[in-house]
Amino acid sequence: MRKTLKLIALSLLLSTHSLIVSAEQMVVGISAFQEALPPILWQDCKGSNQGYAALLYRQLSKSMNMELAGHIITAEKEQQLDATSAALENGDFNIIATANTEFLNKQLTYASEPFIKSSLAIYSKKVLPPTSKPWLALNDMEGYWVVSLPSMAPAVRIELQKKVGPDTEINMQFNYNEAILALDSGEIDYVVTRRLLGNALIEHLGITQTIQVTDLALPIGSVYLGVAKNSQLIHRLDDINTFLKDFRSSGMNRVMMNASMNRWLRNREENCNPSAQ
Known part of the structure; x- marks a missing residue:
């Protein structure tokens, strides 16, 4: 059975109204x-x-x-x-x-x-072995792949497919909060997301002591x-x-x-x- 990695996309938005821009x-x-x-x-x-x-x-x-x-x-x-x-x-x-x-x-x-600076990390309960290619550990685990902007999704998909191989199916979904909760409950083995988002979430949930954080070096733009x-x-x-x-x-x-x-x-x-x- 092929493993499924899920993308969670976030985007930026402000309150808006149309106007002519002035110097101020x-x-x-x-x-x-x-x-x-x-x-x-x-x-x-x-x-x-x-x-x-x-x-x-x-x-x-x-x-x-x-x-x-x-x-x-x-x-x-x-x-x-x-x-x-x-x-x-x-x-x-x-x-x-x-x-x-x-x-x-x-x-x-x-x-x-x-x-927003690009800095991705793997969140897991397991201690990943030290390696210059931490994404290799994902081949033997089930989890979610998370990206914080829809515009980055194509780049993430391409880079991830290169790393884990063509037999891994990559899907998208929109719930990174539930992803971290699923990780904490043991339903999945890992979550990959921006460090800025992931750290804020595990700190809020009070699980910083039980979740391991491993930097993930992938050429994805800030x-x-x-x-x-x-x-x-x-x-x-x-x-x-x-x-x-x-x-x-x-x-x-x-x-x-x-x-x-x-x-x-x-x-x-x-x-x-x-x-x-």
Whole structure:
């Protein structure tokens, strides 16, 4: 029987409305096909945006003394690239997050510091043998493969298939929280996800002492902020890089991810049924 590895995809989303960008505004471009997926982002019972991405964008815009807003790029999936390019040309937004730095690189200049740094890890109850190729251990175990952005899913699928071989079926699903719970209960042997997400979840669940964490070296891209070349924001690129570097080196990325995870898991108990996995 072939083993099944499951992908769990998360994406970034902000509260949005259409506007013309001014020099004092940071307006995030968002595909209409992106979904609010906690703990990256979700809406609470009051309709307020919560989550890691929302907090990070708010802190970034505040540090630069700019207003924050969003612009939804509405188009059929096949026309998303053209619609995004047209919105950039029209000045509807001036910044966008993507894992693909080839994305509209004629219209965007990318920050050198990642918005979300790619760092994947294997979570297991078993102590994996020390090796330079930790993914080899996955061949003999059942578990879930987790990725935090849909745009990364194709890259993950390709790299994973190379490592584990063509006989392993790779499926996608949307519940990393249940994946960690299944690991803790012994239903599965491992979970692979971003270290930032996985660490926040096992800390919230109080299982850091029973779960082993092993770094997984795979060439999967980080998420970067692209700034519109035709906007005034392009002149603040150094400020964006400085903020992102200080944000990560100070450990605030871990603090905010943990806070977002805790708030989301608490909000899931509320009757209004906020976005949840």
